[in-house]
Amino acid sequence: MGLQTFRAVGACAVLGLCATAHAAADDAGLARFRATYKELVETNTTLSAGDCTLAAQRMAAHLQAAGYPDADVRIFVPEGHPKEGGLIAVLHGTDPKLKAILMLAHIDVVEAKREDWTRDPFTLIEEDGYFYGRGTSDMKAQAAIWVDNMVRFREEGFKPKRSIKLALTCGEETNSALNGAGWLAEHERAAIDAQLALTEGVDGDLDAQGRRIALEILAAEKVSQNFVFEVTNAGGHSSRPVPDNAIYHLVRAVDRVSQYEFPVQLDDANRAYFTGMAKIVGGEQGAAMRAVVANPADSAAVAVLDKDVNWHAMLRTTCVATMLSAGHATNALPQRARANINCRIFPGVTREAVLAQLTKIADDPAVTVSIPEVRGPIAPPAPLTPEILKPIEAVAHQLWPGVPVVAALEPGASDAQFMNPAGIPTYGVTGIFTDPDGGHIHGLNERVRVQSVYEGRTFLYRLVKIYSNQ
Numbered sequence: 054m055g056l057q058t059f060r061a062v063g064a065c066a067v068l069g070l071c072a073t074a075h076a077a078a079d080d081a082g083l084a085r086f087r088a089t090y091k092e093l094v095e096t097n098t099t100l101s102a103g104d105c106t107l108a109a110q111r112m113a114a115h116l117q118a119a120g121y122p123d124a125d126v127r128i129f130v131p132e133g134h135p136k137e138g139g140l141i142a143v144l145h146g147t148d149p150k151l152k153a154i155l156m157l158a159h160i161d162v163v164e165a166k167r168e169d170w171t172r173d174p175f176t177l178i179e180e181d182g183y184f185y186g187r188g189t190s191d192m193k194a195q196a197a198i199w200v201d202n203m204v205r206f207r208e209e210g211f212k213p214k215r216s217i218k219l220a221l222t223c224g225e226e227t228n229s230a231l232n233g234a235g236w237l238a239e240h241e242r243a244a245i246d247a248q249l250a251l252t253e254g255v256d257g258d259l260d261a262q263g264r265r266i267a268l269e270i271l272a273a274e275k276v277s278q279n280f281v282f283e284v285t286n287a288g289g290h291s292s293r294p295v296p297d298n299a300i301y302h303l304v305r306a307v308d309r310v311s312q313y314e315f316p317v318q319l320d321d322a323n324r325a326y327f328t329g330m331a332k333i334v335g336g337e338q339g340a341a342m343r344a345v346v347a348n349p350a351d352s353a354a355v356a357v358l359d360k361d362v363n364w365h366a367m368l369r370t371t372c373v374a375t376m377l378s379a380g381h382a383t384n385a386l387p388q389r390a391r392a393n394i395n396c397r398i399f400p401g402v403t404r405e406a407v408l409a410q411l412t413k414i415a416d417d418p419a420v421t422v423s424i425p426e427v428r429g430p431i432a433p434p435a436p437l438t439p440e441i442l443k444p445i446e447a448v449a450h451q452l453w454p455g456v457p458v459v460a461a462l463e464p465g466a467s468d469a470q471f472m473n474p475a476g477i478p479t480y481g482v483t484g485i486f487t488d489p490d491g492g493h494i495h496g497l498n499e500r501v502r503v504q505s506v507y508e509g510r511t512f513l514y515r516l517v518k519i520y521s522n523q
């Protein structure tokens with residue numbers, strides 16, 4: 054069945070979407086939400102050419118229009134970073150003794166070049182049941198949902214016991230950029246203080262046919278760390294080549310990285326994930342999950358799971374070459390060659406241990422391996438207590454009966470890495486279901502299902518209401 058039919062007939066009977074279809078139907082604010090989402094996607098917030106401050110101002114205008122006083126809606130702009138600002142806002146709770154709930158989202162996006170994309174990355178295009186555009190999935194859908202929540206709560210005259218706070222920040226997607234969440238933790242700690250924060254991390258999983266498999270909740274995440282391989286050389290004229298060539302040293306070392314696998318590791322998060330998913334996926338994969346949980350050295354079972362890029366990444370530290378630069382002229386022997394190796398470090402493993410391992414893998418004294426920058430302390434993940442999990446399960450059950458909630462270890466990293474060390478327990482939960490291809494986040498033609506965004510909106514609206522009153 055084509056997606057066109059899916060939309061025209063309504064997915065109720067076929068895909069079990071009835072509960073949500075009704076939830077969406079009684080919501081007159083959907084068109085307004087879509088306009089906010091569109092505005093946010095169409096405001097370029099890349100580090101190179103974009104403007105997060107402008108996006109934050111545009112979102113602030115919606116809160117002011119809804120009646121929030123100026124004192125409760127604040128644009129912040131870190132000194133020396135005029136285009137990397139953000140927004141903090143608050144809906145005051147009735148019980149000042151209770152801590153707030155923080156809705157956190159980054160509004161910056163990964164670079165996107167028009168010439169590489171099929172469609173303009175900074176125009177929200179709805180096509181065949183998908184929203185296309187940079188940030189449609191990562192993570193302007195959730196950011197727009199947070200703004201929409203604030204507007205709806207205010208309009209309804211909702212009086213939560215706990216204050217509900219909003220923080221939209223810049224600088225999540227670029228390791229070397231100033232990180233807005235980290236900046237807030239350092240400079241505006243009181244303004245964002247909260248019992249718990251909700252942000253991106255993991256989504257719901259759809260199978261290739263668009264059926265819901267599980268709603269994932271982030272239990273722990275890996276740490277992103279760049280390493281640099283660099284070779285310098287006296288160079289010379291390219292008409293007189295010598296074997297000692299900076300590019301050759303570098304590419305051989307990088308190639309050795311491609312052939313190396315870090316050892317399989319288990320912790321509470323991936324053990325819970327594979328134990329839960331084994332029942333859902335069944336078959337050879339389910340058996341492999343059970344086998345790996347019982348014995349991480351079971352290489353046959355590991356090989357089965359490694360065929361899935363996500364499971365492969367959940368089992369170990371990974372390192373991959375992401376950028377190369379070398380040489381200074383077409384007719385000269387290279388004087389410098391450099392590669393960026395991006396690693397996603399398994400929880401509990403130190404940066405220094407990975408540095409030592411990469412130096413071993415490079416296996417060439419001509420190649421120096423170094424850490425170009427560090428993004429702050431590594432903190433243990435926030436515990437998934439019943440107070441956190443029960444409301445998620447309850448709302449998931451209302452919207453998607455029978456779809457299990459599964460804790461997951463996230464191979465990527467989010468702003469939770471700045472919040473958890475600051476003492477604000479932060480959880481990744483979106484209620485947005487994505488395709489097995491992950492919606493091409495960070496890549497070309499990023500997209501997300503329209504239905505998934507609208508359902509996520511309903512999910513997060515209900516979830517924040519529950520948390521704010523418990």
Ligand SMILES: [Zn+2]
Pocket residue numbers: 159191192225253
């Ligand atoms: Zn993101």
